[in-house]
Amino acid sequence: MTSKFVKLLAVALTIGVVAAACGSDEEEAPAATPATTAAPATTAAAAPATTAQVEMVADGSLLDTVQARGTLHCGVSGSAVAFSETQADGSVTGFDADYCRAVAAAVLGDANAVKFTSLTASERFTAVQSGDVDVLMRNTTWTQSRDTDVGMDFGPTTYYDGQQLMGRASDGFTANSGAADLEGAVVCTNAGTTTEKNVSEYAALAGVNITLKTFETSDEYWQGFIDGACDISTTDGSALVGRKVKQQPADEEWVIFPATPISKEPLGPTYGQNDSKWADAINWTVYATIIADEYGVNQSNVDSAVKEGELGRLLGGDGELQTTMGLSADAFHQVIKQVGNYSDIYNRNLNPVGLYREGSANAGWKDGGLIYAPPAR
Secondary structure, three states: OOHHHHHHHHHHHHHHHHHHHHOOOOOOOOOOOOEEOOOEOOOOOOOOOOHHHHHHHHHOOHHHHHHHHOOEEEEEOOEEOOOEEEOOOOOEEOHHHHHHHHHHHHHHOOOOOEEEEEOOHHHHHHHHHHOOOOEEOOOOEOOHHHHOOOOEEEOOOOEEEOEEEEEEHHHOOOOOOOHHHHOOOEEEEEOOOHHHHHHHHHHHHHOOOOEEEEEOOHHHHHHHHHHOOOOEEEEEHHHHHHHHHHHOOOOOOEEEEOOOOOOOEEEOOEEEOOOHHHHHHHHHHHHHHHHHHHOOOOOOOHHHOOOOHHHHHHOOOOOOOOHHHOOOOOHHHHHHHHOOOHHHHHHHHHHHHOOOOOOOOOOEHHHOOOEOOOOOO
16 A cells, blocks of 8 residues: 555545535535436436545545546536536536536547536535545635645635625615725625635724624525625625525615725635646646637537648647547537537626626736637647
């Protein structure tokens, strides 16, 4: 048994305690029945990795395990509006869910070869370390503690978010409201999360007094907000937008503020540490969607794209590098064909709830945003 394997087991035993201390920044809900893209799953949770699977990761790469298994196990929220929502038929839709499919298309050649597992914030990191899931696509913020103490590695940021607050217009809140307007307010959020810590620090620095009311799940705290038990709800801005679209009563107007978020929340794929082959497969899947987008190559025209230069290499033409990564030469061609480029994925999932790339940090770098990929060469 290698020392790396021993270390992995030790981390798996301790990860639950550390993860609970770290908390969450986003939608948190009770675990739902996982599903594949083709049909509802019949099991309640992904089966834990066998000793053989864990040893394979210790001695080789999780990429080998996933390819041998033939299915990607992807951890999602399952209740994050527009990011990962479990539907009545058991299917999972959303921006994060589509990036699970993109990885499956790259690694396995089949975007439908995904087993989704819905995870609460406290479960997610343990699920990675135990082998229950291969990767998290779950609105997980890249932070120093998670990158070190918790033992996670982070892929490219797929969505730049930031924590905001939401109140009722009838209570006097506007888009121009700020910390000073929180004096005496009851603020609701998830318990034990970085969201909770951020808003407490925000109020303290502004010298205002708030009453912080926390709930174990997002559904509980949102119900508290709807019932009037809270003056303010706070989480990532994208989640506030989604909940406003889905749950705002017809006779109320919910207002999101401040205009500038109170925190940085870079969200993207998260996986176990020190497996560069697996990390490369995930990271370059994301980069491929961004590079294709830069060239205007999307799901509808990728088959007719000229395979020359950088784009050609990325799509499997001369000089391709995918085979050196343990993938098929056309791995990223399949990603774009089966799932789409970054704009395809973003627009079909996030535009319907009012989240647009234009003018945001999630615009491409040529358009003043932060979405950027290293060169494919």
